[in-house]
Amino acid sequence: MDILEEMRGALVQGSSERLSRILAPGVYGRIGAAERAGCVALLRDLPSDQLKTQPNLCLFLALDAFERGEIPEGRRWQSVLAALRDAAPDDSEERRRLDYAVFRLSAQSPQTDNANLLLILAILYNEFLGQPAEYGWLSATDGFPSVLRGAKDLSDWGKNYRAVRSIVKPMLHVLLEDEGLGVCEAAVAELLYEKNCINEASIEVAASLTAAAPEIFFAGMAQLARINRFDPAATPARVILRQLGEQLEQRGAEHLIKNYRALCVRFLIEEGELEPVREWLQHCESDLAESRHPREGYLLTTRARAYIALGRYRDAATLLESVTLMLERGFRPLDTADCLANSAIACELLGSSSLAMEKLERALELTRPYGYIRVFADLGGQMLRLLERLRGSRRAGDPYLAAICAATEQFAQLRPALYAPPAQAEAAPLAEGLTQAELGVLRLIGEGRTNNEVAAAMQIKLTTVKFHMKNIMGKLGAKNRTEAVSIARRQKII
Structure with missing residues (x-):
């Protein structure tokens, strides 16, 4: 029986507890995209109050939302998980499982804001995690920001990176065993570099250069290549990048x-x-x-x-x-x-x-x-x-x-050649890529009109409006009409 059939059986029985067992932590990463979409569709048939009592279901829905780039939805389920964790008895097995679930979700969140970062730190600092996290969860190169990458983007914490390091470093061995120092130093080196403290950054990056984890090694070598541009006596960036490529190939790090x-x-x-x-x-x-x-x-x-x-x-x-x-x-x-x-x-x-x-x-x-x-x-x-x-x-x-x-x-x-205009560079206004008909459609859409209203106003077919809208979204790089209007307004096209 496949997972969707199992879920349908649980729904027929009205058992959210059985659904929770079916969607245990780890299932999300083991099933394909089509199965995940099917699971989410079935979960959405459940009442919201019922979902909010089952941590595994909340975790599954949040991971799916982040995967699709629906950040507010993911944050909503993340908050539900955090509330369930806070309500669990101290030192209980349930509390430990929820600690791990909240940490996993927080670390995989595409953005890390102030409250979220403090939640991660509270869990790591106050409660020991029985299971180590995978490298990718704290990697600066695997699509998700590390704890320190989140920390450096907070006003107070970003100014006081040494305080961030002093809090985070002692905890990282729980998550990454011997690699914790490399993660921390690569992130601090990046922070120092962005603040134009080049010499300090070159010292901090050293620990990441011997990391066994390819993600951490990548972060360190990439930072070293940037740093060495300013020192003619140092190993040239080209050499560092070539060495990095060779190492990634040897380590089988295809994802990087x-x-x-x-x-x-x-x-x-x-x-x-x-x-x-x-x-x-x-x-x-x-x-x-x-x-x-x-x-x-x-x-x-x-x-x-x-x-x-x-x-x-x-x-x-x-x-x-x-x-x-x-x-x-x-x-x-x-x-x-x-x-x-x-x-x-x-x-x-x-x-x-x-x-x-x-x-x-x-x-x-x-x-x-x-x-x-x-x-x-x-x-x-x-x-x-x-x-x-x-x-x-x-x-x-x-x-x-x-x-x-x-x-x-x-x-x-x-670097005098950086962004030097080519001989045949464009010199056209931003709106030139849109035809007059497309501009007309875009302006009317921007006024809040429906496709039918646009068709009537311009005396064209509804299918023509849809055709123009598809072209507009393609030219502006927008996913939908709302985003197309927003981009056009920012660029002063309409």
Whole structure:
């Protein structure tokens, strides 16, 4: 009997306890996508109050929501699990199981906000977990942020990274045995790098370079390659990346290869070597054509960087707008700022200077509480021109902006080919990709009209409206009409 038949039998009996046994922890990862979808459909037939009494069912629904990128729904089931945990008797077997379930879900959550991070720390610090977590759950490279990656994106904790480390380091041996130090130091090194403390970052990253876990080794080597760009006497980034690729192959880390290739592409873009970038882009455009999941954020932003480097500014702007919306649904200030900073460059190169300034200011608002510098500085000369214009207009006495400008100027000299406009680069307004008919449909949709109302207003067939809407969503990189309107308004198309 397959799992769906078992669940139907339990539903006929009206037994939520039997359903909970069928969907025990670990089942979610062992069944295929079609079976998971079937399980979720059956669970949704149960009354909400009944679901909320069964931790296994809540965990299953939350994991499914995060997998689909439905963050608010996942958070809702996560809160139910946390409440069940708090209600369980101290030192009981039920409490221990719920501790593990809440930790697992928190660690796999695509974003980590303040309350969620504190919940993870409380569980780890106060209650011993009997089962070690898998490396991927705390990996900075496997699609989910580690505990410290979440910590560094909190205003107070981000400023006091040493306090974060002192709390987290003693606990990591419970989760990762001998690899805890590597996880912690790789994350702290990244934090120091973003704050432009290059020398300190180079010291902190050392522990991750000997990690047996490929995810931790990847994070450390990637950070080392970034750090070594500033030291002519150090091992060149190209050599580090080649060694990283060889090690990933030897360790059979196939799940990291996509991110590894994207990492290499970023370095090629910096050096102005665009032919391999073009080849990579042709391959990944089809591979990521429909992907808009938070775990693909690194690949999608790398793709946008490739668009900018190759002069496809409109493509970059529309893709980054979509990714920014995706990241803003959760708490991802550093990643969101990275999208906005690159988007500002794309808009500027398209001739939309006011929109570029707007995006740059939004990015600075996100990063100022943490003192992040390199998210801007590593974009070189194109970013420097935007920063200097902003500084000259109304922020001449801003020490944070002055520090960013100084670091950006240094990097612009180090990587002069970064984002240098190609000879045949685009110089068209953002809206040019839409036809007049598509613009008309989009404006009416933006007014809140239905497809039938749009068809009547434009005197066209309903099927034609749907055809135009499909084209609009494709050109703007939107998943639905609401997102298409939001992107169009942000880009001032409508």
